[in-house]
Amino acid sequence: MKINSRNLVMSAMFGGRRGPRPAAGNPTSIACHGLMDKVGVSFPEAHLNANAMAELALAGHEVVGFDTVMPEYSVVQEAAALGARVDWGDRDKMPDVKEFPNADFSDIQIPADVLEKPSCRVVLDAIAILRRHVGGRAAIIGKVMGPWTMSYHMAGTQNFLLAVGMGEGAKVSRMLRQLMPVTVAFINAQFQAGADIVVLADHATRNLVGPYHYEQHLLPIHQEITAQVGGPIILHVCGNCSDRLELFARSGVDAYHFEWQVDSREAVRRIGNQVSLAGNVNNPQALLQGTPEDVYKQARYAIEAGVHLIGPECAIPLSTPLENLRAIVAAVREGY
Amino acid sequence: MADHLNTIKDAVIGGKHAEIKELVQKALDGGLDPGGIINDALIAAMDVVGKDFGSGKIFVPEMLVAAMTMKAGLEIVKPRLAGGASQPRGTIIMATVKGDLHDIGKNLVTMMLEGAGFKVFDLGVDLGVDKLIEQVKALNPDILGLSALLTTTMSEMQKVIGELRAQGLRDRIKVLVGGAPVDQVFADKIGADGYGANAADAVELARRFTGTHA
Numbered sequence: 001m002k003i004n005s006r007n008l009v010m011s012a013m014f015g016g017r018r019g020p021r022p023a024a025g026n027p028t029s030i031a032c033h034g035l036m037d038k039v040g041v042s043f044p045e046a047h048l049n050a051n052a053m054a055e056l057a058l059a060g061h062e063v064v065g066f067d068t069v070m071p072e073y074s075v076v077q078e079a080a081a082l083g084a085r086v087d088w089g090d091r092d093k094m095p096d097v098k099e100f101p102n103a104d105f106s107d108i109q110i111p112a113d114v115l116e117k118p119s120c121r122v123v124l125d126a127i128a129i130l131r132r133h134v135g136g137r138a139a140i141i142g143k144v145m146g147p148w149t150m151s152y153h154m155a156g157t158q159n160f161l162l163a164v165g166m167g168e169g170a171k172v173s174r175m176l177r178q179l180m181p182v183t184v185a186f187i188n189a190q191f192q193a194g195a196d197i198v199v200l201a202d203h204a205t206r207n208l209v210g211p212y213h214y215e216q217h218l219l220p221i222h223q224e225i226t227a228q229v230g231g232p233i234i235l236h237v238c239g240n241c242s243d244r245l246e247l248f249a250r251s252g253v254d255a256y257h258f259e260w261q262v263d264s265r266e267a268v269r270r271i272g273n274q275v276s277l278a279g280n281v282n283n284p285q286a287l288l289q290g291t292p293e294d295v296y297k298q299a300r301y302a303i304e305a306g307v308h309l310i311g312p313e314c315a316i317p318l319s320t321p322l323e324n325l326r327a328i329v330a331a332v333r334e335g336y
Numbered sequence: 337m338a339d340h341l342n343t344i345k346d347a348v349i350g351g352k353h354a355e356i357k358e359l360v361q362k363a364l365d366g367g368l369d370p371g372g373i374i375n376d377a378l379i380a381a382m383d384v385v386g387k388d389f390g391s392g393k394i395f396v397p398e399m400l401v402a403a404m405t406m407k408a409g410l411e412i413v414k415p416r417l418a419g420g421a422s423q424p425r426g427t428i429i430m431a432t433v434k435g436d437l438h439d440i441g442k443n444l445v446t447m448m449l450e451g452a453g454f455k456v457f458d459l460g461v462d463l464g465v466d467k468l469i470e471q472v473k474a475l476n477p478d479i480l481g482l483s484a485l486l487t488t489t490m491s492e493m494q495k496v497i498g499e500l501r502a503q504g505l506r507d508r509i510k511v512l513v514g515g516a517p518v519d520q521v522f523a524d525k526i527g528a529d530g531y532g533a534n535a536a537d538a539v540e541l542a543r544r545f546t547g548t549h550a
Contacts, residue, residue, distance in 0.1 A: 087437075092435070092488065093435055093488065094486070094488070096437045098437075157440050158400065158439070158440050158443060161396050161397045161400060161440070162397065162400045162401065162404070164397040165351065165396075165397030165398050165399075165400050165401035166351075166353070166397075166401055206392070206395075207396075207516060208395060208396045208440075209395045209396060209397060210392075210394070210395040213395065213397065239516075243392065283487060283517075284487050284490075284517040284519075284522075285519075285521075288487055317486075317487035317488055318488055319488070
């Protein structure tokens with residue numbers, strides 16, 4: 001295997017040849033003030049302008065040394081394209097949905113040109129730009145929200161979970177199934193634009209729902225999504241999901257991106273032979289408030305546990321110090 | 337009598353929202369003490385729900401339905417209490433801090449606190465320091481509960497505590513913090529009085545702070 005960033009990441013995705021060192025990767029955002037300052041790009045511009053989006057993603061590879069580039073920083077690009085009112089935030093604040101258009105569980109009207117809406121188009125254009133710049137050298141990672149997360153945005157999280165709790169399965173299923181084609185289409189479009197891998201982010205996290213909810217409502221849908229898409233998928237579900245690792249492994253994804261709350265040795269032991277594992281350096285304590293040494297130790301722990309792709313557990317806080325991000329790269333460059 | 341109370345308690349735990357009003361009405365018609373229905377059935381049920389949530393036996397969907405069921409039952413009982421209203425265990429302001437629009441955790445804590453007999457003023461989301469201080473002065477609560485989901489907004493909690501101190505209000509109020517990125521270490525660091533890992537913890541702390549342990 002030729003040793004470059006892309007090949008190390010792709011090999012890690014399938015548990016292949018290890019090469020001289022593990023790969024450092026970010027399935028979710030590593031945008032932070034330090035990187036914004038380095039390239040002169042900020043939020044909300046980097047959510048809405050393809051060149052700015054791509055430039056900030058490139059900085060993760062060129063300035064910090066990650067083996068991946070991942071240009072989607074928000075979780076609301078799809079919701080905005082579907083008509084939800086979005087506050088795009090600012091340099092210190094991530095975007096969020098302000099009003100939920102389908103709080104009454106009315107049918108979701110999916111525009112025929114949903115992927116041409118500016119908030120989706122920008123991601124596809126940014127991926128194409130990255131392909132031209134680093135294609136074949138760094139692994140280009142796209143990101144798409146799954147139907148569960150989109151339901152939070154379209155119906156409101158509490159409203160959606162209340163329907164789940166009331167046992168209104170038909171209502172819940174209808175919304176998920178109406179949204180599923182958006183997820184599939186956006187994933188496939190990102191592959192066509194030049195993504196090597198796409199992250200399926202679907203927040204059926206233990207902080208909100210149980211493994212039985214995932215198994216009943218979402219696992220069959222994830223299995224359908226993974227059957228219909230044309231490339232490697234990393235599932236991202238944050239929170240402590242120790243109680244549902246095996247269910248995730250059955251979803252048909254190629255890798256699972258997980259948090260520090262799930263012990264990496266435990267995760268590798270339980271599902272490491274079925275899917276690759278990505279993560280799981282702690283954000284609030286290590287990357288945000290800790291020292292480079294704290295981060296380095298956690299990254300080394302993950303490497304020694306057998307985690308395939310080493311990186312932050314989730315989108316990093318915007319004020320994360322750059323030297324803490326660099327400590328992840330230092331840990332992987334030390335080799336196995 | 338105990339049967340009636342247990343039936344109501346089980347209905348709340350099981351989230352039987354369609355049946356609760358009738359069950360409570362029957363208990364009242366049968367001569368049960370309204371205060372007993374609240375304390376021994378409705379509040380007792382939410383204690384069980386809180387513990388089940390804390391131990392991972394149930395999750396937010398079930399908790400939302402149980403809280404909704406408890407509230408529906410409470411609405412039937414309240415008008416029958418002597419004087420028309422019960423004496424709250426204490427007064428609490430709840431809010432999600434500035435820059436943060438996430439409210440599900442705060443809402444759950446609010447519901448649980450109401451279920452446990454506290455008077456709660458839910459100020460909503462994205463609450464700046466000035467607005468919070470103004471409300472603390474106006475409502476004079478026993479406890480201020482602050483929630484944040486984002487690592488980017490949790491630092492707002494420290495600003496609120498700093499301003500309470502600056503305005504000489506800190507000693508007359510307990511500050512309770514919670515939310516996904518918050519932990520005991522952070523709570524201690526910013527000088528909060530308590531950290532609740534979940535809604536049940538928050539109720540336990542509120543009881544401790546107000547000296548109203550069941």
